[in-house]
Amino acid sequence: xxxxxxxxxxxxxxxxxxxxxxxxxxxxxxxxxxxxxxxxxxxxxxxxxxxxxxxxxxxxxxxxxxxxxxxxxxxxxxxxxxxxxxxxxxxxxxxxxxxxxxxxxxxxxxxxxxxxxxxxxxxxxxxxxxxxxxxxxxxxxxxxxxxxxxxxxxxxxxxxxxxxxxxxxxxxxxxxxxxxxxxxxxxxxxxxxxxxxxxxxxxxxxxxxxxxxxxxxxxxxxxxxxxxxxxxxxxxxxxxxxxxxxxxxxxxxxxxxxxxxxxxxxxxxxxxxxxxxxxxxxxxxxxxxxxxxxxxxxxxxxxxxxxx
Numbered sequence: 001x002x003x004x005x006x007x008x009x010x011x012x013x014x015x016x017x018x019x020x021x022x023x024x025x026x027x028x029x030x031x032x033x034x035x036x037x038x039x040x041x042x043x044x045x046x047x048x049x050x051x052x053x054x055x056x057x058x059x060x061x062x063x064x065x066x067x068x069x070x071x072x073x074x075x076x077x078x079x080x081x082x083x084x085x086x087x088x089x090x091x092x093x094x095x096x097x098x099x100x101x102x103x104x105x106x107x108x109x110x111x112x113x114x115x116x117x118x119x120x121x122x123x124x125x126x127x128x129x130x131x132x133x134x135x136x137x138x139x140x141x142x143x144x145x146x147x148x149x150x151x152x153x154x155x156x157x158x159x160x161x162x163x164x165x166x167x168x169x170x171x172x173x174x175x176x177x178x179x180x181x182x183x184x185x186x187x188x189x190x191x192x193x194x195x196x197x198x199x200x201x202x203x204x205x206x207x208x209x210x211x212x213x214x215x216x217x218x219x220x221x222x223x224x225x226x227x228x229x230x231x232x233x234x235x236x237x238x239x240x241x242x243x244x245x246x247x248x249x250x251x252x253x254x255x256x257x258x259x260x261x262x263x264x265x266x267x268x269x270x271x272x273x274x275x276x277x278x279x280x281x282x283x284x285x286x287x288x289x290x291x292x293x294x295x296x297x298x299x300x301x302x303x304x305x306x307x308x
Contacts, residue, residue, distance in 0.1 A: 029064035030092070030273050033085030035078055035104065036071045037097035037117075040225040042138075042245050042258040046116045047096055049262025050269070057270030065273070075099035075168055082107045092269055095135075096262075097221050098124055098171050105133050112272045112279050116265040117258065119171035119219055121284050134279040136265045138219050138256055140244055140289040142175065145216075145254050146182035148291070149242050152252060152303060153214050157187035162212035164193045164205065164230065166222035175218030175244065198226055205230050209237035217243040217250070240301050251297050256287040 032054065036047050051067050058065040068085070072078045078095075082103040085093050092112045095101030101115035102124065115135030118124065125133070149155060161183055165172035180190040193208045195201055208215060215234055217223050223230065224245055231249025234241045246255040264285055271277040293305045 029066065030058070031088065031090045032065060032067045032092045032094065032269065032273075033082075033088070033090040034067060034069040034094045034096065035081045035085070035100040036069065037075065037078065037100045037221055038073055038225055039071055040221065041247065042219075042224055043096050043117055043221065045258040046262035046265070047094075049259040049264075050094055050096075050116060050266040051262075053263035053266030054269050055266075057267055058273065061270070061274055063274070072100065078103035079107070086111065091273060094265065094269065098169065101133070101135070105130050108132070112269075114265055114269055114272075114279070116262055117219070117221075120174050123174055124170065129284075131278075131280045134268065134282045134284055136261050136268070136285045136287070138245070138258070138261060139286055140219075140254055140256060142178040143182055144289075145242070145244060146179050146186075148252065148254055149214060149216065150183075150186060150188070152306070153240060155183075155186070155188055155214065158189065159213045160189040160191055160211060162191050162193050162208040162215045164208060164215060164217050164223055165220045167194050167196050169220050169222060172218045172220040172223075175220075179216055179218075198222065201226055201229055202233070205233045209234045209239045212239060215239055215241045217241060217245075219243075219245045235297070235300065238301060240303060246292060248294065250294060251301055251303055252291070252293045254289045254291055256289045261287055 034047055036043050047069060054065060070081045072081050078100045086107050093104045095104040095115045097117045101118050104113040109132055113133045117138050118135060119137060119139045121129050163176045165176055176192055183190045193204050195204050227247055227249045230241060240251040241249050243250040243253050244255055246253045268282050272279060295305055298305050
């Protein structure tokens with residue numbers, strides 16, 4: 001009897017030791033926490049791409065992975081979601097959008113953290129990206145975006161382009177400043193239309209549509225979540241909208257595929273979990289953007305779509 005009790009105690013001790021290890025990944029299984037800032041098409045696609053690619057890579061390696069996805073809903077709630085993952089000692093955390101990535105990086109220096117749908121990592125971390133952080137960027141060449149708008153819309157000196165973004169998203173300010181400099185170099189007037197609460201959006205967009213010849217929307221998550229408001233008002237006013245993330249409201253875009261962006265992040269996560277690399281070994285990755293025209297909307301707005 002004493003021998004059996006000793007064996008049972010040893011088993012309990014081994015189980016407790018396993019549970020105390022980060023994520024209990026070991027050689028059989030791993031746990032990954034995904035914090036997505038909010039629900040909208042681009043972020044949803046990035047999360048799905050991440051889940052699909054990571055699952056495929058781990059299955060190919062004969063490993064099990066459990067992926068827990070939570071949507072924070074707003075930036076202030078990302079920390080709550082991330083802290084839950086940290087307390088569970090997951091093996092890796094994905095922050096989908098800048099606020100989610102920042103929350104993860106601020107919460108842990110030990111658990112590997114990947115980001116996706118983030119524009120500028122250097123600026124986000126003040127030029128000092130933590131050693132446990134890497135990921136993918138949705139940045140696209142601003143000069144190409146500005147040139148595309150100028151050429152397809154025939155913008156000339158004195159025309160006004162409105163840039164719409166949320167003040168709570170730091171990467172949107174980066175994009176605004178970049179396109180502002182490019183447009184102003186061509187003597188095109190740039191005016192920022194900013195907001196903090198979505199309740200301000202309808203009145204703000206109505207004013208913007210009456211004052212501008214065209215509208216530029218950066219990869220701003222808050223605008224993207226509410227871009228049907230932007231599209232409806234601007235289309236009724238005959239004002240073309242250009243977004244850097246794609247979507248149905250833009251007459252054209254130079255954007256990346258967010259599903260593929262997430263998938264690339266998932267493949268990076270697999271390398272880390274399988275011990276093939278550390279976050280510090282992996283540079284932040286970007287994708288090559290593609291040009292997309294909404295031909296139906298272009299016809300409505302009287303915009304000629306270039307023929308290949």
